[in-house]
Amino acid sequence: MTITLNHTIVPAVDNETEARFLAAVLGLSYDGPNRHFAPVRINEQLTLDFMTVDEPQPMHLAFDVDPATxxxxxxxLRANKIPFGNRPHDWTNGLTDHPFAARGVFFRDAAQNLYELMSPE
Incomplete structure (x- = not known):
């Protein structure tokens, strides 16, 4: 059997707000809460389950995306004035060139989770 990641818990200040935030950036739908999680289906194999916690410890989540996405x-990000940048330590510089992909950006949510999007062209 091939091993794939099924889901991961993403710490959140407010699980539904942060689930909606990421779904909107990625052009995905958010269908509402499931018990104490706010799940966002990334693809057929992966769901991010946002969970509100008292003191979220930020994590880094990186995604390969196609050029249109x-x-x-x-x-x-630009239309909603959400800061982004091309380096994890400089994620507010507004640039999209990336050290490991043709284009890429980093941005944060309210819990300070660092998201990375990389495009091959």
Whole structure:
């Protein structure tokens, strides 16, 4: 059997707000809470389950995305004045060149989780 990641828990200040935030950036739907989680289906294999915690410890989540998804995400970030940048230590510089992909960005949510989007072109 091939091993795949099924889901991961993402710490949140407010699980539904942060689930909606990431779903909007990635152009995904958010269907509402499931018990104490706010799940966002990333693809057929992976769900991110946002969970409200008292003191969230930020994590880094990196995604390979196609060029159209990348463009739409950057457009959304710009339109909503969400800071982004091309380096994890400089994630507010507004640049999209990336050290390991043709284009890429980093941005944070309210819990300070660091998201990374990388596009091959």
């Amino acid at each position: 990348f463009d739409a995400a950057v457009d959304h």
